[in-house]
Every structure is written in C-alpha cells, then in structure tokens.
Amino acid sequence: MSRRILQLVSLVCASAAVLPAQARNVFVSGASAPVLPFTADPFAPAAATVAAGPDVFQVLSTPNGSKFYFISRSTADTVVVTDANLQVIARRNLPTGAASAAMTPDGRYLLVAGGVAGA
Numbered sequence: 001m002s003r004r005i006l007q008l009v010s011l012v013c014a015s016a017a018v019l020p021a022q023a024r025n026v027f028v029s030g031a032s033a034p035v036l037p038f039t040a041d042p043f044a045p046a047a048a049t050v051a052a053g054p055d056v057f058q059v060l061s062t063p064n065g066s067k068f069y070f071i072s073r074s075t076a077d078t079v080v081v082t083d084a085n086l087q088v089i090a091r092r093n094l095p096t097g098a099a100s101a102a103m104t105p106d107g108r109y110l111l112v113a114g115g116v117a118g119a
Helices: 002-017
Strands: 025-028 036-040 043-045 056-061 067-072 079-083 088-092 098-103 110-114
Touching (some): 056 098, 067 098
Antiparallel strands (some): 036 043, 056 067, 067 079, 079 088
C-alpha cells in the first residue's frame, strides 16, 4: 500500500516539474538556517525571515500565489503554511519528516510523502 502511495507522489512530482514557472518570490535556505525570502523582480529582500521549521528543502505555492507551503525534513513543523504576506497560518508535523511533496495543478491538494523512520 505505501509503495503505491510513493509511486503516486513520484508521478505527481514529475508532473509538477514540467508546469511553467511563474516565480514571484525566491526562497533561500541552508541546513538549519532560516528561510530568507526575496522578490524575484526586482531581486530584493522581501521580509526578515519566514518562521518555517529547520531543514526546509522545498517551497510550493498555490497557482494564484495566495499560500506558500514550506516542506521540511524535520519532524517539527514538517509543513508550514503561510499567506501571500508570508505570515504563518498553519503548522503540521509528520513523525518521520517529509521526503517529498507535490501540489495538484489546481492547488487544491498538497501531497506529502513521509521519510523513513530511523533513516
């Protein structure tokens, strides 16, 4: 059962990778570093930091840019949801952190695959 879910998430991730990018923000982060947002045009700092958890490796946005989803490998704040102004509106934890994430093209669903316990 879990193998089928991972295959589905992989398929969605591959599909999402070919969608045209409409970047309005750029997010920079490193291991255990805060997430620093920048506007794409002009390239300039957008805010001090985003209150996302450690080890953020992916940021997804709804198609209309109304929400951002910060995906982390950490078990605390695995998914942090912000509004368009980068204010946190929700936090979700996964007991194994995240290994991969994808959003449906219409932005209605976020799929998050958990990591492997003990890995």
